[in-house]
Amino acid sequence: MSLTDTASLHQRIRADIEARILGGDWPPGHRLPVEAELMTQYGCSRMTVNKAVSALADAGLIVRRRRAGSFVARPRIHSAVLDIPDIQSEITARGEAYAFRLLSVRRRAPARGDADEAELAGGGALLALRGAHLASGRPFALEERLISLRAAPAAAEADFALVSPGAWLLEHVAWTEAENRISAINADGPVAEALALDPGAACLVVRRRTWRAGERITNVRLVFPGEAYELVARFGPGQA
Amino acid sequence: MSLTDTASLHQRIRADIEARILGGDWPPGHRLPVEAELMTQYGCSRMTVNKAVSALADAGLIVRRRRAGSFVARPRIHSAVLDIPDIQSEITARGEAYAFRLLSVRRRAPARGDADEAELAGGGALLALRGAHLASGRPFALEERLISLRAAPAAAEADFALVSPGAWLLEHVAWTEAENRISAINADGPVAEALALDPGAACLVVRRRTWRAGERITNVRLVFPGEAYELVARFGPGQA
DNA sequence: CAGTGGTCTAGACCACCAG
DNA sequence: TGGTGGTCTAGACCACTGA
CATH class of the missing domain: 3.40.1410.10 (Chorismate lyase-like)
Structure with a gap:
């Protein structure tokens, strides 16, 4: 890893999840572990997990739905920046x-x-x-x-x-x-x-x-x- | 206001500050109130203020520096990558x-x-x-x-x-x-x-x-x- | 050095919605 | 209706850096 050392915990959690998504381990539609599960995995509080996962949601890499869970987003060719429609x-x-x-x-x-x-x-x-x-x-x-x-x-x-x-x-x-x-x-x-x-x-x-x-x-x-x-x-x- | 009603507190704080910046009340370089001050202004905890202000920093509207404070960002020269080049x-x-x-x-x-x-x-x-x-x-x-x-x-x-x-x-x-x-x-x-x-x-x-x-x-x-x-x-x- | 933001905790209540 | 994320609290310690 590269930023595993100096980065803060929520940044490392985010990078970790991001790597699994971009690496293909978690394909589009894959359901992420629930926050409680991630708490135990990373041994931290829920706020910290939430900060990491929410950041990924803001970035558009995952989609979060109440009651349903968090899922790897289906990439859309609909970027905020240049919108070439599907x-x-x-x-x-x-x-x-x-x-x-x-x-x-x-x-x-x-x-x-x-x-x-x-x-x-x-x-x-x-x-x-x-x-x-x-x-x-x-x-x-x-x-x-x-x-x-x-x-x-x-x-x-x-x-x-x-x-x-x-x-x-x-x-x-x-x-x-x-x-x-x-x-x-x-x-x-x-x-x-x-x-x-x-x-x-x-x-x-x-x-x-x-x-x-x-x-x-x-x-x-x-x-x-x-x-x-x-x-x-x-x-x-x-x-x- | 529009989203003053249903939005969460940190969203309203963010929108409030954003409005002052885009409206010109707080010009580029203006120093924002410190988090403790915003806590009392909005009557909430520091985490909530921090979430709002950090989001604005992520969006590039403000720049945060330890010990110095938070400042309205100076608009960058032309976003370079995306918009149609000058x-x-x-x-x-x-x-x-x-x-x-x-x-x-x-x-x-x-x-x-x-x-x-x-x-x-x-x-x-x-x-x-x-x-x-x-x-x-x-x-x-x-x-x-x-x-x-x-x-x-x-x-x-x-x-x-x-x-x-x-x-x-x-x-x-x-x-x-x-x-x-x-x-x-x-x-x-x-x-x-x-x-x-x-x-x-x-x-x-x-x-x-x-x-x-x-x-x-x-x-x-x-x-x-x-x-x-x-x-x-x-x-x-x-x-x- | 002291004030600032950065981070983290261990809870809590709530809104939402799929089962 | 219960599990999920969304939000918020009242603290705490730390890293950094400008005055």
Whole structure:
């Protein structure tokens, strides 16, 4: 450990629990020990346990419900800072039917000479996917994704014809950091065709990279019809 | 007040102090009462006061120093990571010369029937500006901005030929909340001409609204060449 | 050195809600 | 309805650091 020495007790308890969550020992939905149990585990008073667990709740890592208990939160792509809505919820929220059409999936090594892919792979293999998000049968977004099989080995067994890669990852892999790069392009032939747009129409491109505790998880590139879609981000001066 | 009723005591104490800071009663650098003083003011135990003030420290609104006391934090320069980068710093960071060319500025009432403009104005008048950000003399972004003269009366006297509206506002008006809406458009004739692009070229559009403690400050619409510019946002799962 | 925040305790009562 | 988290108390000792 790193801060096991100088840190205060509630900080160590918090770090301990945080490590189990980020390490995957406690997956999303896992129920934490009740406060009384943690008191005996750490040999301290309830206030101290409560301070540690409440801090994790404030940070959004866990959800606390009276009578039910405390649970590892299902990570939401809905950060306070930049809100890239989950595409499926976005579409169903509009009252449209959502579907994901998987176009291709294959396992491969990182491309030679591509340092970013190599770092993503982390010495393992990659799962490369292409697919389309459909709203009421009409194409809504194109997705190209790479998943590190080292970070998410279970992805090799997942059936992405049934659940979109993004939704699957949200359910199975906790993330601690993400980066979006947003730009605009003119739709070229294949993209225009896939999105049912006129060639040259403006499209919004979001490239997202995701980490869990410093380890790369996935890269995704999403293409949206530019005039029909809008990304919304709401935030304050914030800490970072 | 709003949450004075149902909220817990430490939440009310926190909201109370927060209101004094955001309202300007306690300016940056102001020293807060010591915990013992707050105990008597609110008639509660020190733990309760501590919880409220510590939460404000976590939120970055105040800074606590042993022996010295607790002080209202000096607002940081631009949250750096998240918000859309200040265009001037962005350009100078690339080693290019920055300039802002003011195209028009006038004072006017909110447009009839435009509820958003009416809310922005808050019963006062608006300052409407148009201008271009230049990098090494070449157009880099177009800006259309509305400033609430009720929220920022000093803007009426500012010389936006010398300093861009965004930079001026950052210097003179603290903000507590902002919202970005990002989309893509094809450049029409005037926009293409102003940005020196081919007609139809994909452009990134950022519309930002800014608040201070619930009061609207400014609306801005920025148009960037889509393929030459990229917005980057990095973030964690976050609280809200 | 003394005043400040940082931490911790061993209780207590309460609100809530899933079983 | 009982178990859970939410809150609060009235103390206590300690670490730090500015006057």
